[in-house]
Amino acid sequence: MRYAILGTGVVGRTVAARLDSLGHEVVIGTRDPVATLAREDYAAWRTAHPAVGLATFPDAAREGEVLVNATGGRVSIAALTEADAAHLDGKILIDIANPLDFSRGFPPSLDPVDTDSLGELIQRTFPQLRVVKTLNTMHCSIMVDPALVPGEHNVFLSGEDADAKKAVHGLLVSFGWPDHAVLDLGGIETARGTEMLLPIWLRLMGSLGRTDFNFHIQGA
Amino acid sequence: MRYAILGTGVVGRTVAARLDSLGHEVVIGTRDPVATLAREDYAAWRTAHPAVGLATFPDAAREGEVLVNATGGRVSIAALTEADAAHLDGKILIDIANPLDFSRGFPPSLDPVDTDSLGELIQRTFPQLRVVKTLNTMHCSIMVDPALVPGEHNVFLSGEDADAKKAVHGLLVSFGWPDHAVLDLGGIETARGTEMLLPIWLRLMGSLGRTDFNFHIQGA
Numbered sequence: 001m002r003y004a005i006l007g008t009g010v011v012g013r014t015v016a017a018r019l020d021s022l023g024h025e026v027v028i029g030t031r032d033p034v035a036t037l038a039r040e041d042y043a044a045w046r047t048a049h050p051a052v053g054l055a056t057f058p059d060a061a062r063e064g065e066v067l068v069n070a071t072g073g074r075v076s077i078a079a080l081t082e083a084d085a086a087h088l089d090g091k092i093l094i095d096i097a098n099p100l101d102f103s104r105g106f107p108p109s110l111d112p113v114d115t116d117s118l119g120e121l122i123q124r125t126f127p128q129l130r131v132v133k134t135l136n137t138m139h140c141s142i143m144v145d146p147a148l149v150p151g152e153h154n155v156f157l158s159g160e161d162a163d164a165k166k167a168v169h170g171l172l173v174s175f176g177w178p179d180h181a182v183l184d185l186g187g188i189e190t191a192r193g194t195e196m197l198l199p200i201w202l203r204l205m206g207s208l209g210r211t212d213f214n215f216h217i218q219g220a
Numbered sequence: 221m222r223y224a225i226l227g228t229g230v231v232g233r234t235v236a237a238r239l240d241s242l243g244h245e246v247v248i249g250t251r252d253p254v255a256t257l258a259r260e261d262y263a264a265w266r267t268a269h270p271a272v273g274l275a276t277f278p279d280a281a282r283e284g285e286v287l288v289n290a291t292g293g294r295v296s297i298a299a300l301t302e303a304d305a306a307h308l309d310g311k312i313l314i315d316i317a318n319p320l321d322f323s324r325g326f327p328p329s330l331d332p333v334d335t336d337s338l339g340e341l342i343q344r345t346f347p348q349l350r351v352v353k354t355l356n357t358m359h360c361s362i363m364v365d366p367a368l369v370p371g372e373h374n375v376f377l378s379g380e381d382a383d384a385k386k387a388v389h390g391l392l393v394s395f396g397w398p399d400h401a402v403l404d405l406g407g408i409e410t411a412r413g414t415e416m417l418l419p420i421w422l423r424l425m426g427s428l429g430r431t432d433f434n435f436h437i438q439g440a
Contacts, residue, residue, distance in 0.1 A: 193420030200413030
């Protein structure tokens with residue numbers, strides 16, 4: 001499968017590296033590839049992952065059969081708009097972003113929140129995409145290697161398209177998630193619930209002083 | 221210890237019954253005791269729990285050494301205002317309510333949310349109270365009998381007063397919570413995190429079709 005990861009930060013690179021290691025073709029999309037390559041963090045990572053391509057948002061979106069939104073949640077709509085609607089038609093978008101708003105400092109607030117969500121906003125703005133919200137409730141290292149947290153813990157799915165959720169469920173299993181650890185919450189509206197886990201996640205990070213934990217729904 | 225439970229609904233009665241069974245003196249506070257006694261649900265419950273008193277908000281707040289806010293989150297400030305500030309001075313208030321707003325139907329939204337919380341609003345409005353937010357993240361049956369959900373799961377604490385949190389921690393242990401299951405998140409600001417667990421809790425209730433589950437922070 002050919003994956004296009006939108007976003008060049010740690011989250012996008014972590015998912016790109018895992019997909020590459022599983023034998024998939026992977027291209028990372030960015031606004032300005034020349035500027036991205038000039039960044040020391042990206043250049044160092046690229047040397048370690050020479051098979052992962054880098055392209056503009058529209059080129060990456062055209063190449064990818066499945067898209068992953070790993071942009072900052074506050075710029076996701078702009079990035080997808082730049083990707084060009086013609087390259088999105090019918091494709092699965094795995095939305096792993098959160099609409100964190102750092103404009104008032106740390107911890108960030110969420111925007112949208114409560115009566116809307118980034119997952120819904122993307123689905124509403126790009127109805128030709130099959131949006132599946134998942135993996136947004138944990139540190140990116142755990143997304144692609146759940147065994148980093150010993151014991152049972154969960155990953156959630158929200159989305160309107162049953163076939164798209166089934167495909168993403170399969171991808172999660174290939175990342176190491178046990179089948180029963182994947183909890184389907186329902187339609188994309190349920191993304192409100194998972195995005196609103198971020199506030200307690202951030203405060204747990206503060207009180208525990210680390211990020212190697214995850215939510216487990218005991219009794220589910 | 222003498223406890224005053226503010227609120228006559230299922231949540232308040234469940235906590236009142238548990239405190240009564242543990243040998244505490246318990247009085248339930250309500251706006252209009254005559255009207256409460258005229259309710260069939262309350263009258264039936266009272267017959268089964270004859271030792272639990274019923275009084276007006278101010279009378280209950282005066283009698284209680286520790287207060288429990290089990291009112292609907294949207295009327296908590298009004299109930300505490302009616303309780304009369306003179307009866308609140310220096311007391312611990314265990315806030316187990318959530319600011320659920322059903323005005324737009326189900327699932328409810330939260331108000332306040334994200335940049336404020338009910339816990340903070342109560343602490344700000346009644347600075348003479350020592351507010352400890354806890355137990356608001358699960359069905360009330362589990363609050364007072366955590367063994368209803370087999371395996372490890374957590375209850376959170378938020379509050380400014382270390383002694384008050386220590387006292388509430390002790391009460392939770394008397395309810396059956398293992399010492400290590402009680403996670404102190406920090407100040408009352410962290411109530412934003414636990415109140416914002418409600419949206420996923422409600423959606424899990426929808427997808428699972430039951431309420432006998434709870435959050436566990438795996439790796440904490």
